Amino acid sequence: MEQQLRSILQQTHPVDEVVVADDGSGDDTLAVVERVFEGAGGTPRLVVLPGVGRHGVTANFERAILATTGDLIALCDQDDVWRADKIERMAAIFEDRPDLLLAYSDARLIDAAGRDLGGTLFGQLEVDDGLLARIASDGAFPELLRRNTVTGATVVFRRALVADAAPFPELWVHDEWLAILAAALGSVRGLGLPLIDYRQHGANQIGVQAPTVRRKIARVLQARGDRNRNLWRRSELLRERLILLSPRVRARDLELVDGKLRHEKFRAQLPGNRVRRVIPVLREAATGRYARFASRGNADIFRDLLQPS
Incomplete structure (x- = not known):
């Protein structure tokens, strides 16, 4: 963590404040923060939110974000290192x-x-130049509605987004929630340049795994469990928030959310028996909704046909 904090303090464009939200850590996190900032001369301003119990990743990020005062907010995750x-x-x-x-x-x-x-x-994450171009040219909402490719540790966003995003719903991770609302209310841009070192190890709260063939097959054969019900509920939560913000949300995007909600409801209500899923899944595939709304597109057709209950 010390390396992470020093990389923040050594930016070519100095930061104005650093907000540290401790989520009930049992290590020396706060001692490290105090040691690093002792030599910073009071600049940038340091705000420490002590941990009282465990809030969880999304709730802890939310309280940190709400404690910031700057016009632009940059998220920092665990022990990653920023480029200068x-x-x-x-x-x-x-x-x-x-x-x-x-x-x-x-x-x-x-x-x-x-x-x-x-x-x-x-x-x-299998993000290519074509996807970044679509996101930059008014295609962010449909792309991020289908699959989130925004990682919080790399994100910078305007303060104006905070009032619309809070409170963060429990079933959404903070970065994907901020990204989808930003896409609905304005524009989003992805920069294809590595600006941080993203550390991968067993203690990561959130990390990435290579999309190997073995992992893809394992995902298809993984039991359905609560995943589909959660995707359905997440779609409901997003629709509820966008309705509240509807004077500023494009009619096209509200229609897309309605389509996403119908699709996730359909998937959540598929029968446990695989044979009985075949005709409904093929009918749904014919509508094009898998391609538009499923995170893996048409590949999720096979997931819904093959997954055990």
């Missing part, structure tokens, strides 16, 4: 773009010791 020009580059993206509510970048993957793993975050 991260804030300078990200802040420049927002200049003369009042419609831009959120931007995010690629990241270099490193191991627990800081060694380069030879891959990038976008590579693991």
